[in-house]
Amino acid sequence: MTELLTAAQMRAIEEAAIASGQVTGLELMERAGRGVVEAIGEEWPELRAGSRAVVLCGPGNNGGDGFVVARLLWQAGWGVEVFLYGEPGKLPPDARVNYERWVELGAVEALNEDALFQSEANRSLDNQDPVVIDALFGTGLSRPLTQDIGRCLSSLHHTDGISFAKHVSVECPSGVCIDSGEVLGRDYLPTDTDLCVTFHRAKVGHYTTALAQAVGKLIVVDIGLDRDPGADLPEIYAGLSAMLGISTQAGVEEFRAAALSEAMEYAQKTLVERDEPVVLLQAGCAEELGKAGWTGEHKYSYGHAFILSGGVGKGGAARLAARGALRIGAGLVTVGCPPGALQENAAALDAVMLRSVADSEALRDMLEDPRINAIGVGPGLGTGAREVDLVRAVLETSRDGKGRGSGSGAGTARRLVIDADALTLLAKDEGLFGLLHKGCVLTPHGGEFARLFPDIAERLEAVPQTGPAYSKVDATREAAVRAGCVVLFKGPDTVIAAPDGQCSVNAAVYERAAPWLATAGSGDVLAGFITGLLARGFEPMQAAETAVWLHVDCARSFGPGLIADDLPEELPTVLRRLGL
Numbered sequence: 001m002t003e004l005l006t007a008a009q010m011r012a013i014e015e016a017a018i019a020s021g022q023v024t025g026l027e028l029m030e031r032a033g034r035g036v037v038e039a040i041g042e043e044w045p046e047l048r049a050g051s052r053a054v055v056l057c058g059p060g061n062n063g064g065d066g067f068v069v070a071r072l073l074w075q076a077g078w079g080v081e082v083f084l085y086g087e088p089g090k091l092p093p094d095a096r097v098n099y100e101r102w103v104e105l106g107a108v109e110a111l112n113e114d115a116l117f118q119s120e121a122n123r124s125l126d127n128q129d130p131v132v133i134d135a136l137f138g139t140g141l142s143r144p145l146t147q148d149i150g151r152c153l154s155s156l157h158h159t160d161g162i163s164f165a166k167h168v169s170v171e172c173p174s175g176v177c178i179d180s181g182e183v184l185g186r187d188y189l190p191t192d193t194d195l196c197v198t199f200h201r202a203k204v205g206h207y208t209t210a211l212a213q214a215v216g217k218l219i220v221v222d223i224g225l226d227r228d229p230g231a232d233l234p235e236i237y238a239g240l241s242a243m244l245g246i247s248t249q250a251g252v253e254e255f256r257a258a259a260l261s262e263a264m265e266y267a268q269k270t271l272v273e274r275d276e277p278v279v280l281l282q283a284g285c286a287e288e289l290g291k292a293g294w295t296g297e298h299k300y301s302y303g304h305a306f307i308l309s310g311g312v313g314k315g316g317a318a319r320l321a322a323r324g325a326l327r328i329g330a331g332l333v334t335v336g337c338p339p340g341a342l343q344e345n346a347a348a349l350d351a352v353m354l355r356s357v358a359d360s361e362a363l364r365d366m367l368e369d370p371r372i373n374a375i376g377v378g379p380g381l382g383t384g385a386r387e388v389d390l391v392r393a394v395l396e397t398s399r400d401g402k403g404r405g406s407g408s409g410a411g412t413a414r415r416l417v418i419d420a421d422a423l424t425l426l427a428k429d430e431g432l433f434g435l436l437h438k439g440c441v442l443t444p445h446g447g448e449f450a451r452l453f454p455d456i457a458e459r460l461e462a463v464p465q466t467g468p469a470y471s472k473v474d475a476t477r478e479a480a481v482r483a484g485c486v487v488l489f490k491g492p493d494t495v496i497a498a499p500d501g502q503c504s505v506n507a508a509v510y511e512r513a514a515p516w517l518a519t520a521g522s523g524d525v526l527a528g529f530i531t532g533l534l535a536r537g538f539e540p541m542q543a544a545e546t547a548v549w550l551h552v553d554c555a556r557s558f559g560p561g562l563i564a565d566d567l568p569e570e571l572p573t574v575l576r577r578l579g580l
């Protein structure tokens with residue numbers, strides 16, 4: 001499992017490690033700088049002694065990393081020029097030490113456009129491959145860049161006669177808030193960078209579309225922080241509480257009040273902030289499927305998924321969802337459609353069963369069958385009065401012990417995926433929204449999200465002026481709490497959050513990019529995948545995570561040219577490759 005960190009969490013981890021005596025800030029900075037130099041060497045082995053680099057250093061520890069990089073490249077025989085934004089006398093202590101170490105080897109010039117233009121690396125004709133290293137701002141960015149710095153960064157892109165062939169960012173392209181991936185102030189795009197080198201763990205912002213689009217390759221360097229000092233804290237508190245003869249909970253409060261030691265405070269902060277990590281979804285998702293296996297005795301062992309369809313000519317979306325639910329392993333899948341659409345659907349469905357659902361009464365009767373344990377509602381459904389009643393019926397009969405459908409359902413809530421038109425209906429009707437429960441998964445894209453949670457979307461859209469900026473992770477978490485169920489906020493950076501704070505990111509970026517997944521109907525298949533997994537007994541969060549990960553894997557496995565119909569058909573190949 002890979003956790004994504006916020007800047008504050010990273011700071012807390014670093015501070016706790018330093019305060020515990022495990023490592024010094026200077027050592028961490030040295031490891032960070034060395035990591036950048038090694039990453040450059042691995043990425044471009046053709047660069048060696050005689051190559052040229054321009055290092056842009058900022059006023060904080062990101063700049064400190066830059067001075068280490070400059071020194072190590074110089075020691076490796078490179079021609080290195082260093083430009084500083086800020087005053088040497090104001091650098092924080094570790095950065096100051098590395099500044100002093102560098103000035104024994106070379107010059108430091110004040111950073112401005114003219115100085116960059118005049119740099120030897122820019123003017124030299126004998127070296128076509130100078131590298132520029134952006135160590136201006138990392139996790140400490142607190143406000144938008146000033147215009148002069150913004151101009152310098154923009155000028156690195158082959159404008160105004162300045163040309164650097166290779167672009168490296170230390171931590172992140174400067175000006176980007178690493179928690180949200182957003183450029184503070186949003187007056188320009190993140191600087192394109194070939195190689196972005198970050199430390200210990202990737203940060204949440206690295207996996208947002210906004211930032212990932214600007215970064216060619218992300219490298220995470222191990223700087224020896226893997227022994228998490230916060231992890232030992234419960235034992236330390238328990239021990240100290242026992243010594244003092246107080247309960248652990250009270251002990252925590254007393255220790256805080258007494259400010260026992262700096263290390264304790266930092267570590268406590270680490271613990272609190274790391275309670276609910278943001279998890280990056282990776283191949284491990286398949287383990288859930290592996291664990292679930294295919295060991296049931298008959299088709300009902302794998303559940304019965306029901307997909308509600310719209311009327312004549314509108315059934316394609318539900319059929320795609322149904323196909324997805326079947327392929328992902330639901331034992332049975334039934335599409336329910338208005339009587340008039342039976343013929344159309346019958347002509348297009350084989351393994352998927354078909355039922356006529358005239359109105360909400362008919363639906364409630366049908367949902368008396370307790371074997372129907374998962375329902376997908378929304379794709380191609382329509383948004384009229386009939387559909388409002390259908391969605392209400394689905395919600396009411398799926399709540400614990402309420403509604404006719406649950407009578408024979410042994411008290412277990414039926415699981416639901418609410419997508420597309422059903423989301424639009426929820427947005428229009430507070431009563432319906434109030435029926436949501438913890439067995440539901442909402443799957444909005446950006447537009448649907450804004451309709452459902454307009455205030456949250458507005459906050460997300462607002463131009464961020466201070467860091468940490470409100471992120472898609474924050475927005476999805478807030479939405480999940482409000483809805484009281486899992487929310488899966490779609491996009492190349494899909495965020496999934498549960499009301500209890502669990503949160504994960506499925507990022508179709510970097511080596512998992514699949515832009516061809518943005519094709520009509522692919523969201524319908526995703527809704528079907530989730531419904532199928534819910535039918536198989538997956539918990540809502542697990543079902544959403546596993547489905548969305550497989551969805552991207554199917555797209556990557558098929559490749560460009562993909563249409564939504566291909567996604568379910570690609571699933572067996574993907575599952576086989578995963579050894580399932």
Ligand SMILES: NC(=O)C1=CN([C@@H]2O[C@H](COP(=O)(O)OP(=O)(O)OC[C@H]3O[C@@H](n4cnc5c(N)ncnc54)[C@H](OP(=O)(O)O)[C@@H]3O)[C@@H](O)[C@H]2O)[C@@H](O)CC1
Nearest residue numbers: 014029032060061062137138139140141142143144145171
């Ligand atoms: N954590 C770790 O484990 C490790 C961290 N390491 C490295 O340290 C980096 C974090 O360092 P950091 O905290 O000093 O922050 P950094 O990004 O250098 O910027 C802070 C400075 O910028 C200033 N400033 C902010 N915004 C500004 C603006 N718009 N325009 C102008 N100024 C602005 C701000 O000033 P202030 O806001 O206080 O006025 C302050 O002076 C991290 O990304 C990584 O590279 C590694 O060494 C290894 C271990």
Ligand SMILES: Nc1ncnc2c1ncn2[C@@H]1O[C@H](COP(=O)(O)OP(=O)(O)O)[C@@H](O)[C@H]1O
Nearest residue numbers: 445490491492508515517518520521522523524
């Ligand atoms: N650039 C992209 N890269 C990867 N996946 C994407 C990209 N853009 C959209 N997606 C995914 O494609 C699906 C589109 O779903 P949706 O917007 O509901 O469309 P539709 O209603 O046509 O099915 C979502 O799962 C979304 O996460």
Ligand SMILES: [K+]
Nearest residue numbers: 134137170172
């Ligand atoms: K940077």
